[in-house]
Amino acid sequence: MAHGPRPPRSAFRFAHPLRVRWSEVDRQDVVFNPNYFVYFDVAVGEYWRAIGFVYPGVLGGQSDLFAVDAHARFFAPARYDDELEIACRTTRLGRTSMGVELAVFRGDELLTIGELVYVHVELASRRPAPLPDAMRQTILAFEPSPPGEG
Amino acid sequence: MAHGPRPPRSAFRFAHPLRVRWSEVDRQDVVFNPNYFVYFDVAVGEYWRAIGFVYPGVLGGQSDLFAVDAHARFFAPARYDDELEIACRTTRLGRTSMGVELAVFRGDELLTIGELVYVHVELASRRPAPLPDAMRQTILAFEPSPPGEG
Amino acid sequence: MAHGPRPPRSAFRFAHPLRVRWSEVDRQDVVFNPNYFVYFDVAVGEYWRAIGFVYPGVLGGQSDLFAVDAHARFFAPARYDDELEIACRTTRLGRTSMGVELAVFRGDELLTIGELVYVHVELASRRPAPLPDAMRQTILAFEPSPPGEG
Amino acid sequence: MAHGPRPPRSAFRFAHPLRVRWSEVDRQDVVFNPNYFVYFDVAVGEYWRAIGFVYPGVLGGQSDLFAVDAHARFFAPARYDDELEIACRTTRLGRTSMGVELAVFRGDELLTIGELVYVHVELASRRPAPLPDAMRQTILAFEPSPPGEG
8 A cells, every 4th residue: 555564576466667758757857746647557557458457448338447546655756768667466456446556666666656546437327336357356366465355 | 635524615725727638638538647646736836826935946946845745536527628726725834844735626516636745855965854934934824724733 | 831931929819828837848947849739739729719619519529620730840948837828820721621820929939830730520431521611610700811721 | 751752661770669558548539649749759769779879868968959840740540559669760960950750650550750850959058069970970870771961
């Protein structure tokens, strides 16, 4: 969790590599904070692809996942041209929502940690719907430590 | 605070109006979540300008403010062309850091609430430095409810 | 046109004011060039709103406008917090496409000039369709110098 | 050139692969046009890296390259998750400026073509300065067809 202890790189089975773009740094010569949330979004999409859940096709157009909570803590800045890894794991699988932890590493150095919470929503009713069972099983099969159910 | 109760529009003395840009909405036809953090950044800058603290000139080039924590909860989506108000107030004034609460309103409807924590850093040493006294006094003079000191 | 002479501020009946955001400048402390195209997009939308053509509602969902050409020349940089005007006028009204000229002013200083070409496309067939007559008339009624038909 | 014939993929010795991000597509479900200029910027940086010219370090802090002209033509849209190649080559080497051609391919399909013109500026005087000879030689050694000098 974004409030808890800082996880090591080895806590994550999946990480997405990317290089910091010119457009992502600011006058302070560091990655502008909203862009970490763009990185998180890219990494979650790649994580889902890696485990075999290709968003959004797998949801069949009847439902979608919406971010309802986004949090990040910034420990050290990333700079232009840095090669980063955006590590990602599911930390919570609820009935209709799930929590994903993100961690930005430059080598072994943890620069930023974040958390996104997604709710699964049925589009017709705009109401929360149970997470697709295939998604739940796919995540449980992939993650070395089982996500909480809280 | 982003974890606390939802504040009404009247809790904020300052708000910055803006209209949602085409570039800020996504395939779901809602503002993409990282863009709320761009809105927060715009609003904090305008809040500081409104109270008479013009960033970054006032810091004199010897120090700067860095975001160390960013959090948002999304209750309802904003859409293309929506006219929003990004309300902003200082909720915590520590020795070297401060907390700012942000709230995105569409009329009286609260769409998103967020919090940013800034640390004041001396550039030469890269270490936290006491908040400039002028900044502290300016904020205390402006805010109807005194920020916490925690 | 972007290749022609530099127009004065008085050549434009419409301009949209905006202030440069922190997220829009780069390590060189100038607006990063792709963001001028975001400004152009914002200004065209506001220009259409100002003349009474509210995109995209007016198209009724059957067709849409797509940018097929985008060009800008950069004469002098805009910086963080600059107050700019993005001037906009229609310079060409063809059968299925139109050209819009954009000019970024800081006071009377012309910083950037650009041109966008839009094609009106019927969504079902994905083919160009005649510009809506109401749009054509609205533009002709607004512009002090009649756009070319080339 | 952006006005000339459409080059095939084989005309480019260098191309940078990337996947379209969620943040880069719009309500029309296509890459929003300013983001192609972000892709161009990423590709030029990678092109320079690939040929051994690592921007901006190689310029030694005394000078910099500024984009003075940006142009793109859009033939077909890229969509979320598309795997693209951003091909890049130097098409013109002047005394103080150079032209770079960009082409966005999805497989063999040319989606977008663009051109950027950069001027080499001495930072102290803010005046154009001759392109560094090492840069010129590096580009000439890499490009299969010699760039024009116009």
